[in-house]
Amino acid sequence: MEARQSNLRRAEPRQLSLLEPEVAAAPGFSYRADFISPAEERELVAAFGAIDFEPFEFHGYLGKRRVVSFGLHYDFGNRQVRERPPIPDFLQWLRDRAAAFAGIAPALLRHALVIEYEPGAGIGWHRDRPVFGDVIGVSFLSPCRFRLRRRQGTGWQRQAVMLAPRSAYILRGAVRHEWEHSIPPPETLRYSVTFRAPAAEQKGSQEMRAG
Numbered sequence: 001m002e003a004r005q006s007n008l009r010r011a012e013p014r015q016l017s018l019l020e021p022e023v024a025a026a027p028g029f030s031y032r033a034d035f036i037s038p039a040e041e042r043e044l045v046a047a048f049g050a051i052d053f054e055p056f057e058f059h060g061y062l063g064k065r066r067v068v069s070f071g072l073h074y075d076f077g078n079r080q081v082r083e084r085p086p087i088p089d090f091l092q093w094l095r096d097r098a099a100a101f102a103g104i105a106p107a108l109l110r111h112a113l114v115i116e117y118e119p120g121a122g123i124g125w126h127r128d129r130p131v132f133g134d135v136i137g138v139s140f141l142s143p144c145r146f147r148l149r150r151r152q153g154t155g156w157q158r159q160a161v162m163l164a165p166r167s168a169y170i171l172r173g174a175v176r177h178e179w180e181h182s183i184p185p186p187e188t189l190r191y192s193v194t195f196r197a198p199a200a201e202q203k204g205s206q207e208m209r210a211g
């Protein structure tokens with residue numbers, strides 16, 4: 001029995017496709033390598049070192065990653081967006097650049113979330129709250145595997161993209177609203193900064209431009 005069992009092989013998980021930079025992973029995913037220079041990365045990482053991060057909290061559970069929100073903050077307990085201290089000066093130029101990448105007015109990106117991933121700290125499968133619109137993320141230090149999945153019948157359609165340090169990505173459309181994403185724990189320290197606009201404000205500004 002044991003011998004037979006040891007010959008039984010579990011179904012292999014579907015192979016993840018590793019995509020080249022600039023190639024869309026899922027509809028709505030954009031990627032840009034070398035979004036910031038090595039000197040800009042050093043400057044921002046030094047600023048992150050002075051931030052008073054807090055453990056990520058979700059309904060009373062503490063995650064291993066540590067976070068700080070500026071401008072706005074989504075409170076999972078009350079399911080409400082709350083005000084936070086303004087986006088600091090050292091992040092303003094990055095917000096402007098993220099806004100230009102996404103074609104959004106910088107002032108609309110009112111939420112900046114800085115995440116510190118120590119080795120062993122990842123982020124589980126999730127979709128961002130619909131109260132926010134597009135997500136623009138910038139990566140620092142450790143490269144990481146950005147995993148994507150969406151329901152397909154009884155299983156999952158899966159993809160993954162390697163995010164290089166100093167790169168940026170946009171989640172919009174299907175990849176933002178239909179796909180989930182997750183990042184396994186990095187082997188070395190990683191930071192990310194993600195910018196978001198309140199969905200209603202982003203939609204309003206798009207309608208104004210279209211009208």
Ligand SMILES: O=C(O)CCC(=O)C(=O)O
Nearest residue numbers: 113115123128137192194
């Ligand atoms: O660290 C990242 O690039 C992803 C962050 C993320 O998934 C989130 O804040 O919801």
